Amino acid sequence: MRRKVYTKDYILKAAYELVEKEGFTNFTARNVAKKMGVSTQPIYLEFENMQDLKNTLIEDIFTELKQSIFVQEHTGDKLVDICINYIDFSQKKPKLFISLFVDEYGGGKQMYETSFEYFKEAIMSDPTYSDLSEADISALHDGTWITITGVASLMISGILQPNRQQIVEIIQHTIEGIIAIRK
Incomplete structure (x- = not known):
């Protein structure tokens, strides 16, 4: 019996490299296969479809x-540390950051829900925030997400440093403002 040459991990690695370099705009089976130097067949043997791969x-x-x-x-x-790390990630891997968090073809809703x-x-395990309600946590997430995505995007574009x-x-200031409004 022949063993699989192109494993799921190998395909994911090629897909990651493609997204990191070009974003999700050109995320097609043909482009992932081209990155691997093969036909699209191994992709469809390992994944139901391109949405499954994405x-x-x-x-991952x-x-x-x-x-x-x-x-x-x-x-x-x-x-604060999660927010700093999010911004740091945007500066280290700007194309991947944009692909995941900003680009309309990217992670979008899935990244929002997962994050x-x-x-x-993470917040509930910190005594500073452990007494917040679910609604407060949601407001804090959305408010900080908007703020740090804006800061990260402006830094990537060179507008702010x-x-x-x-x-x-x-x-x-963002955290304090959201908590003050919620009380």
Whole structure:
């Protein structure tokens, strides 16, 4: 019996490289296969369709973000640290950041929902935020998401270049404002 040459992981690696370089705009079976130097057949043997490949890729990327990027400590405040790490990720991998969080063809709703679940778990484990209601956490997630995505996007475009202290202050002011409004 022949063994599989192109495993699911190999296809995901090629898909990741394509998205990291070109975004989701050109995310097709043909382009992923071209990246691997093969026909599209191995892709459709491992994945139901391109949406399945895309969903799996986004899940894998978010798992990596949770395990190695979003856990970095900077201030001791989990919420501020997650926000800083999100902005740092945008600066280290701007094309991938845009593909996942900004581009209309990207992760969109899936990234929003996945990030909310992670955000909720992380925030509830921090005593500073553990007494917040689900509605408060949702408002905090949406408000900080809007703020840090704006900061990250403006930094990528070169319009703003705040230093770390300014970034922390922007995040803290956003958090304080949302919590004050919710009380």
